[in-house]
Amino acid sequence: MSKKKDTLAIGVDLGTSLTKLVGPAGKKIVKIPSLVGDPNPGWKGLGTDKSWINNLVLQTDDGKKYFVGELARLQSEIKRPLAESGKMKSMKDAIIAIKAALSNFVEKDYANLTIATGVPVASPQDEMTTLSKGLKGAMTVNVANDATGEEKQINLKIEQCLVMPVCYGSYYEILKTSGEDRAVDAVVVDIGAGATNILTVYEGRLMRTASGSVQESISTLAERLASNLNQQTGKILRPFELIKAIEVGRKNVMVAGEQYDISDTINYYVGSISDIIVDELQTLLGSLPPDAWIEKVILTGGGAEVFGSNMKNILTENNIVHSPDEVIVPKDPVLANAMGFQKIAEARA
């Protein structure tokens, strides 16, 4: 049996709100909330959604069970986010989530996998090593479907596990889809749910002093909006309750049976948050040698949808680009990192 043929290349992006996995040729995509929770036994077989991905239970080698992703979000009393404020919180939980999600990609036993995964830019080197070591090697993944009670045991081997700063995925994706074969000098701004990650690539090198992160992100916008509505209405709204309204671009929200227009508040904070991000970007770029010339600004992450047009204008006003259309936004900014990592894994497999 030729090993090469059987190696599955999978790209992973461990985000604050969503963990994204992309399979060979980008055909299979899995998105789960970045949550791991304690099991909470309930009634089986009654819900209508019996899909594996929304009912994932993982049993670790020590016999402990965990709810993962959407199941943890909906049913766990105690749940832990994999990341917070732009940093990974627990590599152990990240490994649990990735293993569980991988069970959706592997169709036959004893599959060989090559994984490329992104972690927040601010992650220390030793954590990246922990993640890589924790995932590499042969393993048995024991998963169950909480809705049906069905169990699966999958033996797989992760031959390689590359761990990289998250934005590099989008960089690679843009390069490959635009047919570039040289290393383009670029800065990637990834506005996510919990942080904005910035990565500068200069002469093919990842520039550490010109890369970093700020907390300003979709969460910041939700927090500002919540506190503004709390003042207007006297009712307490929690930021996460407003994420959906932001995501679908609602102009009004219902609070205690009354409609409130949120468009002005959103516009105001989109502007001020974009200013902070560009400010930080300028400081980071200031550490590059004066001969460095950034050819491309890539704007990625779910926040590119919300902050995109504002960011393009502010980047132009600040002379980081000549015109707004020099800023590149990937076709699917939420998935771009995972797509790029999939291609990196493919190249290594």
Ligand SMILES: Nc1ncnc2c1ncn2[C@@H]1O[C@H](COP(=O)(O)OP(=O)(O)OP(=O)(O)O)[C@@H](O)[C@H]1O
């Ligand atoms: N089409 C869309 N329009 C607007 N907002 C969106 C869209 N899709 C996703 N989002 C928002 O983007 C966020 C998710 O983006 P993304 O997956 O890039 O974040 P993340 O990687 O989980 O977080 P981080 O990068 O901070 O760790 C969510 O808050 C979601 O509400």
Ligand SMILES: [Mg+2]
């Ligand atoms: Mg992200």
